[in-house]
Amino acid sequence: MLRTTGKRAGVALVSILGVAVLTFFITQLLPGDPARIAAGQYASEEQVADVRAKYGLDQSVPAQFAQYMGDFFRMDLGTSIRTDQPVRDELTSRLPATLELGLTALLIAVLLGVGLGVTAAVHRYRIGDRLVQVFVVLASATAVFWIALVAITTLVNGWGIFTSPTGRLPRGFAPPEHVTGLYVVDALLAGDPATAGAALRTLLLPALLLGVLASPSIVKIVRSATIRALESDFARTSRSFGYPARSILFQDGLRNSLLPVITNVGLVAGFVLAGGDVIIEQLFAWPGIGGYAYSSLQENDLFALRGYVIAIGVAYVLINTVLEFVYGWVDPRVNLAEGS
């Protein structure tokens, strides 16, 4: 169906537009008057009216919508009511923190998922497999905020394994020079392994929590794909020719399980970016866009909230579009399949 690059890009564009439109109308539902909140408790009605005019909130909904879409195409996300700063700048300055956490969590999820999935497949129906199954069930049934609480009281407070969560670096370390915005990478680029290590240690606990809880779906997929591959005629033939089990596993099992993992990573990224992230950032004082969204919602900061939702939506669509390309590239058959 989506045979050409152009069509894929078109679909991505339509999705992004859809997110923008939906965002506008969903945030219209929010209760309360943003202008009153921006102007403060003691503002007179005229002051509130001025604020309303300043943010264009005095216009009709269609007019506001037209303005909003116009701004959207100019990549202007408006001005935050809470901080009076351009939302786009605020988001871009916080995005690296979220990306660093999210990508690390994703990496952990994939490594763990592939590792445990293959282990389970190799030991299927034996004790190793059973243990992995238990892990899958527990990890997918654990509330992230609860396990974070347990982890903080035991691992940080009790045994002091991880540093206290005061942001992205422990006390005494200055942020490395900005290159990618990812502290670990930037510190390594600057030749400062001490800061890189400190940043990694701070990052590790929230990333582990997110990564472990996001891994079960990958474990399941890798396990069944590897089992299928190992039971395939091809593998059986290889075995009968006397190829060692290990090489069959790596050449066929892993390669074949890569495809479903790629499609699944998109969904997992959604969880890591938008789902667990808001709560984890709040609990770990992590200065990313999830915490920004939460405080914006508390203060009814319409424009900041819209900017956040659009940013997440665009990121999600882009990730999935890129993954589709990767998928098509890894497995050319996919172009013939119907649907996405």
Add this chain to the structure above:
Amino acid sequence: MAHRSRLLGAFVASGLFVAAACGSGPASDDGTGGGDGGSAAVDELVVAYSQDIDTLDPHQFKTDAGYGVVGNIYGTLLQESYTDGGDGVLSYAGESAPYLAESATWDETQTTLTFELKEGQQFAGGEPVTAEDVVWSLQRALSDVGYVQAIGQWLNITDAATDIVATSDTTVELHVTHYSPLIEQFLAFQIFAIIDKSAVEAQAAADDPWGAGWLAAEATASGPYVVESRVPGQSMTLAKNPEFTATDLGDAPERIVVQSMPDPQQAFLALQNGAVDVIFGMTPDTAEALEQSDGLELYDLEYSLVAYVGFNYQDPVLQDVRVRQALSYLMPYDALREDVMKGYAGAAYGAVPYPMRDSLDETGEQVAYPTDVERAQELLAEAGYEPGELSLTLSVPASDESLSQSAVFIQSALRDGGVEVEVNEMSDADYNENLGSMQMFLDSWYSWGQDSVYQMFFLLTTGVFTNYTNFSNPEVDELVRQAMATADPDERRALSQRAQQVIIDEAPWAFLFTRDYLVGTREGVTGVTHANDANLRFDQLRVTN
């Protein structure tokens, strides 16, 4: 999670001149004579706040961290004086002292206040601090750019454009309708920060004449600290302002890192682990835990930050004074102070509780309507309600942990007394939007400056926007009006106390308790200001041993 209290008014300026520190006190030693020479000033202190720094505009900020930073990067004409109690706390001494101003003088009729600026002062950018800057800054505060306007009326200035005048490069005159002790007190608050006019006007736009867009993120420091760096959503690093000469900063910390820690438990852990040095505004839970840990210090500061249940006068049931009194008699005051506030709370006798100046209660122990279920049920019966017949809704902001916990106790206690209560926890935005229209609501309020007349004016006089109960009593209105008009402190006190008594009898609120401000530090941190505006003065903080 966030500590939320609505604040009217105003914020600190640095204090120094004060009460030349006896012995171990942190107040600066004039002998060292300025600069940051070989003094023992601590390199860096990390101060945790529960909220983010929202803006650096002194007329727009709304979070605690915003106040904290603005109050320390901007200087004011006057500053609060403090007394060193020798216990690590600097207490407000009841008067203002000169700060960026060299002197403040009233004329004979007490209608003109003349400020003479100290010589040779500069903003952090190098521009001189002139009378023109002062006039512009005060006019900006009283303009419609922020919410300060409502507070500005307490300066008794009729028209900011003509009544605030620069008569020379270093002289500013304030023309007021009549004297009030609040004028000098308020001018020490950071909302009357001195801003560099030329720097702002270079950035101002036609639709933004006061440069609000620029001042939200940039500061023209005239106070002890300047912004050194910032990680949005996480922290802001302040460094000593090298141009600041109004006071001696020799012993002040070189650097202050203002850290945003939304979760109170996390903040406490960070303090235990040494990742932060000071937590401003702890929850009662974490404060109690802190007192059980070694190597940490709790500063328990009493304030007139009053928590109350407001009864809406537009509601037909609550219009009956017997119902309001009965509900007041049903409140579980002891459980609230002990189980919710963990003892970090005082009794609230009326709308002007201890330790507010001119309060009817001088001890902090009096209770207007002690818990008395029988008396409550008699009153309800008189009003025509048998047990179980009355059903009410209590709204509470979900983000304020202490208030939402209080709601649970109140609900149970009222149910025991035969009154059904539905609790409605709301988001801040929703709650603030509905203030004034909710049947019963749990709220807390602090009037910076702790002035009784100011407090009653904003909360309980007819037609004022912040009168959320819609209480309207001609006698109270008249008493407050007279108190505002008089320049005689004794008469003002007498008028205020008469109004306080009427309010207690009318019971427009159930006066629950006063909340302490809780500041946690690592051992050896002193110089915590028990200021009129409940704000820390970073340059006063010291670390011993």
Add this chain to the structure above:
Amino acid sequence: MAVVDAGAALRGNLVSRLRVGNPAAVVAFAVLGTILTLGIVVPFVAGSGDVAQEYDGLLPPSFDHPFGTDRFGRDVFLRCMAAARIDIALGLAVAVAVLLVGSLIGAVSATFGRGVDAVVMRATDVLLAFPGVVLALVITASLGKNPWYAAIAVVIAFIPLLVRLARSKALEVRSADYIAAARLSGASTWQIATRHVLPNSFKYPFVQSTLVASWAILDFAALSFLGVGVQPPDAEWGAMIAEGVGDNLLGSWWPSFFPGLMILLTAASFQVIGDWLDRRLR
């Protein structure tokens, strides 16, 4: 009709397969059954534990109070059981709603194909790209704090997943021979969608819906933890954890630990049952 078909299939399977015995599934059914039974019986017998100061505050677990008491002097066990009703009922309600709406849209989309299908697929794309937690927070902020509003938010967040699943199954069914036969005999597209495609493509999403119940319980608890689920004094696991965060720090781990454990046990049971159904019904 659809529900009847699937239900009959499920019953047949349950009866025959349970006899064969799958230890994990048996344990899961037992755990879920126990929690549900206690959740219904205990509040009737001992109350729902919503009266403050009934006992001393923060008593550790003991014979009298197996889960201890919370800061308000309420029995944590009673509250956990009272919460079980709300949480499990909501989990199941969300699963059923998602199953019905998702399958219907998926089947219709697959059957009508082309235009309708394209619109539905783009719509699910958009919804999937919309951050679920924020969507739910906005919806509950605008509707008010009520568990059923939070449930609606969770339903909306899950529907696109089920639509996609149902659609892909329906596409398989659509190409089956008997559909072609029905078409030849003059059935309308709508009739084909509702009478043939929907029931036959229902089975797999039905399995998925037990997993949805598990996720729904987790998501609903997360919303409650963020403070938008239930009004006090009602008990709900996520809200109980949020209430106990501060006590956890003081060494009183029980008010927040046990509700989290209940979530874990319940959600895990639904997962295991889902996996088991998956293997049996395929």
